[in-house]
Amino acid sequence: MRDGWKARTLGEICNLTKGTTPTLKAVPGRYPLVVTAADFLTSENYQFEGEAVCVPMVSSTGHGHASLKRVHYVRGKFAVANIITALQRKADAPVDMKFLWLLLDHGKDEIIVPLMKGTANVSLSQKALSSATINLPPLPDQRRIVDLISALDDTIAKAECCATAAQEARRAYVRAISTEGDQVTIESVAVVSQGRSLPKKVQGTKSGNLPWFKIADMAQPHNMFGYRQAETQMGLQEIIGLGGHIVPAGAVVFPRVGAAVQTEKKRLMLVDGAVDENHLVLTPRSGTPSEVLLAVMENFSLSSLVQTGAVPSLNMGLIRATRVPWVEPAKATAAARLLGDMREAARARAELVAHLRTLRSNLLTVLLSGEHEIPESYDELLGEAS
Template identity: 30%
Template sequence: MAVSSVDSVPYAGVRWYVGGVYEREVVPASMVKSKSLSRIETGDIVYNRMWATKASFGVAGDDVDGCLVTNDFPAFRADPNQAVSDYIGLLFESKSFQESAAARATGTTERRRLKEADFLDITVYLPPLAEQRRIVDLIGAVDGAIEAADEVAETTAATYEAALQTISSSLYPRVTVGDVLLVAKAGGTPSRKAADYFGAGTPWLKSGEVDNPAIVFAEESITEAGLRNSSAWIAPAGSTVVAMYGQGNTKGTAGYLERPMAMNQAVIALVPDTELIDSRMLFHAMRSRTVSLRQKAIGAAQPNLSKSLVIGEEIGLPERGAQSSLAGTLDSMLDQSSAATDLATSLRSLRSNLLTALLTSEHEIPASYDVLLEGAA
């Protein structure tokens, strides 16, 4: 298509690792140096020949129908008598296809190019059209289930975060965290001598393991001798723990101990006075203060929290009789979000295993599946 025939050019691109064909940008035609470009349509097979080693392959969807590409994005149309374009899109996800494409790319830089002839020369498993449609439909059904599970997880998590804000609002009387505690104590560094430190003993919680509503496990443990030779201490079950420093988004996160554990020096344990606050209420209250605590961290190179900052943080305190019910509601939201996330993870694993089996002829979908296809149509 001649660039001179349009006022603007909606460029399409192809994301790495089979991330899809997308509308990259729209530029005035007067800024385009090329005299001609190619128009792509829904169902076209497109790849970026400069990034074939990054699995930059995809199938155009309705959202990019009519977009334009340069000659660095070869586009093809599947022969309807031999292949379903969406099935070709699934082939792009297979490790064997990606390895074959990368092996055929030529050049001396990271941007080794895959020529059109070499792309078309890649050997793939191409079952009959009916089988291709079954595969596309089955994987599509799993994708729909994954999307639904992700949506439930995201919606429930957002509802939980909104509900947390009520604890920080003026709806309830304000108190400092220290006002509702029996003990607030950070951990220490145990002896690193093998005889003192390693082996069976008390779980030793580090800052990166804190962000968990039900902590029952730690990667390392500290022996009785190790405890004696350190300032570490064992916090009781029912304590809320807070990471005072750590990498990434670790700092300020809160967790809940389901069993007694020794604290790493970067973790403070808050033991609630249960006459004043429900133990789970304290956990959720500290979760509501994560952002605030991070903002108050001190230090130039690596800002950290201190005991005084943590126990000086203000929270809202509902009446004691209402706390268990409110905490239970918040727990249910967390459980629902976690269950949906776990389901999505399981479905992604199922999808990966299914795709591997279906694209290598290890398994075929029976013809009886066509009844479902007809019903969906």
């Protein structure tokens, strides 16, 4: 740690005040209401004025496990939920409140979570939070860090807007082309089948180059725009020997049972591989473009076909007979090409956002450790940029 950095407790530099607003009883109004969720609610009354860093006092997971999803920064007139403590700077305390937010939010697992206590209901006391020790650089250094991260946050926000716009443009095009052609049965454009059970004893195996996908793989960042990589990788003969079946690249897959059906997630197979029994598979028939099949299914709600019961499920026979809007044959090839380009554009923009978020995290780790100094010349550079 460089010269000038000093260890301080939160109680030395901040006044800690518990929020007073019960979240469920709050009357919506003109003032922000800080809650544990990412997005604030509103309140007709305010409790605080100025700047504050807001720390939840209860674990985000419960059940005897200590965890914290986020710490909030807020300024102006605002209310705070009664399970959150607001930290406000004491007079003449050498701390920039945005810096304190960056420090506590980024370092919450090291600084705050270890202070949580309890068995069934894990919580944090104000006394414990007040005793938390942090390392503060001189105020000019704090402000440089805040300025640098704020500039990066602006870049991330713009990249997120581009990513959202790319996905919405594709959805709009899908809606447009889905109204142009006739309706067809799913069976007439694709072979409907079910994945095969992935034995628990081999889950996670890395013994080959063919993936065997589970529904959980659908949520992985690298699979958001198509199935690429699975937790389980096996050889062809191993998969066949275990009763598996290879689904070709270009097929469309989606959840068959359970709550996952309600997520409406559909994925294009970008590589050959197996899928488990919780998937339904649509393998395109001759003349059916994969990108068009994916787009049509993305625009169709499978929830309406769910068979209710102890475990929600989709019936293959019902899927086969279901009629969906289809693209005019003369436009299918061009539509497939454009859909593929739009999906790739959306993927690239989402990947950029992920890379920028990783950069932000890594940069904060370095800057908050005191290992790297932002030169004073940065102030002039930032002034010229603005």
